[in-house]
Amino acid sequence: MTTVYIHAPAAEHDFPNHPENAERGPAVWSLLEEQGLFTDLLIKTPQPADAALLRAVHTSEMLHYMEEVCLRGGGRIDQDTYATEFSYNLARIAAGAVCQGVELIVKGTADNGYVFVRPPGHHAEIRRPGGFCLINNIAVGARYAQHILGFDRVAIIDFDVHHGNGTQDIFYDDPSVLFISSHQYTPYFYPGTGGLNETGVGDGSGSTMNLPLPAGVGDQGFKLLYDQLVGPKLEQFKPDLLLVSAGFDAHWVDPLAQLELSLTGYGELCRQIITWSQQLCDGKILFVQEGGYVLEALSHGVLNTVLALLGRDRLIDPLGPSSGSEPELERTMTAVRGLHLI
Numbered sequence: 001m002t003t004v005y006i007h008a009p010a011a012e013h014d015f016p017n018h019p020e021n022a023e024r025g026p027a028v029w030s031l032l033e034e035q036g037l038f039t040d041l042l043i044k045t046p047q048p049a050d051a052a053l054l055r056a057v058h059t060s061e062m063l064h065y066m067e068e069v070c071l072r073g074g075g076r077i078d079q080d081t082y083a084t085e086f087s088y089n090l091a092r093i094a095a096g097a098v099c100q101g102v103e104l105i106v107k108g109t110a111d112n113g114y115v116f117v118r119p120p121g122h123h124a125e126i127r128r129p130g131g132f133c134l135i136n137n138i139a140v141g142a143r144y145a146q147h148i149l150g151f152d153r154v155a156i157i158d159f160d161v162h163h164g165n166g167t168q169d170i171f172y173d174d175p176s177v178l179f180i181s182s183h184q185y186t187p188y189f190y191p192g193t194g195g196l197n198e199t200g201v202g203d204g205s206g207s208t209m210n211l212p213l214p215a216g217v218g219d220q221g222f223k224l225l226y227d228q229l230v231g232p233k234l235e236q237f238k239p240d241l242l243l244v245s246a247g248f249d250a251h252w253v254d255p256l257a258q259l260e261l262s263l264t265g266y267g268e269l270c271r272q273i274i275t276w277s278q279q280l281c282d283g284k285i286l287f288v289q290e291g292g293y294v295l296e297a298l299s300h301g302v303l304n305t306v307l308a309l310l311g312r313d314r315l316i317d318p319l320g321p322s323s324g325s326e327p328e329l330e331r332t333m334t335a336v337r338g339l340h341l342i
């Protein structure tokens with residue numbers, strides 16, 4: 001098994017006391033190194049995505065605005081989202097990293113892969129950056145697969161604790177991209193979108209599946225939801241390529257959210273998703289970094305995913321399980337089954 005690992009840590013995209021800071025990249029890199037994985041992985045250095053590809057996802061106005069902010073030295077783009085003078089180029093490199101990963105897998109140089117990128121991307125909408133995100137990296141990668149590499153059908157699974165509102169916005173009317181997001185959905189929780197009834201519009205109707213979750217859902221709930229809803233939805237869709245927005249902020253230690261996945265639960269979830277990619281699209285799967293702000297949960301989440309991609313049985317969980325009990329999900333499951341004819 002050849003697994004490509006692309007690291008785009010964006011050291012110069014940093015802001016004091018911000019959860020999405022430049023310590024995240026080295027934390028992941030040093031754990032993979034400590035575990036001796038670099039001899040087993042195909043390591044690649046990313047290049048910036050072409051401006052034309054960025055315009056396949058975002059408006060020229062939005063891209064121009066971000067470029068201008070950075071040319072003027074950076075600053076806050078909104079309450080949550082910052083840029084430095086280097087951030088626009090670094091965001092282009094993050095998007096380019098996803099394209100490179102997709103290309104290596106499609107051309108057969110690698111079987112599968114993991115792309116660690118910053119800044120993250122899944123909250124960046126067609127016309128608006130936000131939620132720590134500047135360019136929607138995974139969306140650029142999906143469009144690259146379709147427009148440049150000739151793929152028809154791309155499925156994106158987003159298990160970050162926050163709804164992937166940007167990715168949903170970009171593909172909401174597009175039947176060729178299936179977007180599935182599981183996320184915390186409680187009052188005042190960012191970004192506030194991702195309700196059950198948001199299933200797509202026009203030709204894209206039914207190609208968005210949201211799994212909005214109450215606080216407290218953990219390993220058992222995720223297994224149930226993914227086995228009974230996500231698997232059948234993927235089978236219905238029959239993707240040519242599977243992309244994953246991998247956020248490790250649904251871990252129980254994460255202070256920004258109240259979902260209760262453990263590293264073991266995350267590891268098993270990733271293994272299941274990889275198995276589906278083998279059954280449905282010759283194992284063509286690329287994980288793309290989104291959130292995850294407790295460095296130990298983030299770095300081990302990446303490590304366990306990389307081990308699973310390499311086909312290893314090993315899983316490392318120094319943080320253990322959550323002690324909470326999980327809420328009932330039957331009503332959510334019944335509603336999703338009805339909406340998506342599963």
Ligand SMILES: [Zn+2]
Nearest residue numbers: 160161162291
């Ligand atoms: Zn998140």
